[in-house]
Structure formats: structure tokens, C-alpha cells
Amino acid sequence: MIKVKPLDNSRFEVEVTSRSTTTHVVTVQPEYARKLAHQDEDTASLVMRSFEFLLARESNTSILRSFDLSVIARYFPEYESEIQR
8 A cells, every 4th residue: 555645845755555564755856747747647646656666666665765756767767658658
């Protein structure tokens, strides 16, 4: 289960409950959110979809505890093209 809680306009707390529960703080620059989000999608939904993307590839305990959303593309080059679909 994934819960996304906005901390401010560009930072989100994400709690992932699986075998163990982890908490992550994700920063999303507004320009990056506009680039990746679907039309009329809010940034919290983009963060949710991004965590679904990550969890399909690694466990929640392997995900960085604090990161900028753009970092995902460094580890998974297909991230931006897949998340824009």
C-alpha cells in the first residue's frame, strides 16, 4: 500500500507498507512535474505512479529515503517514457 502526503508544493512524504513499512521524502520540481504528469494530474498522483513504477522493479526497502523525483531516471532510463504513457 502506498500513501502520499503533501508536505508543501514540491515535497511529499510517501509511506509504503509491504513486508516492512518505509517512509520516503520526495521532492518534485514544478517543471519536472509538468513534463511528466498527465493532463490535469496533480503532483501527488504523479508521485504515486512513480512509486508504483519503482515497486515493480525493487522492494520498498531498496528505495532511497529522500530523493528528487528526477533521480529515478538515472537508475531506470525507461522511467520518463513509461511514466508519460
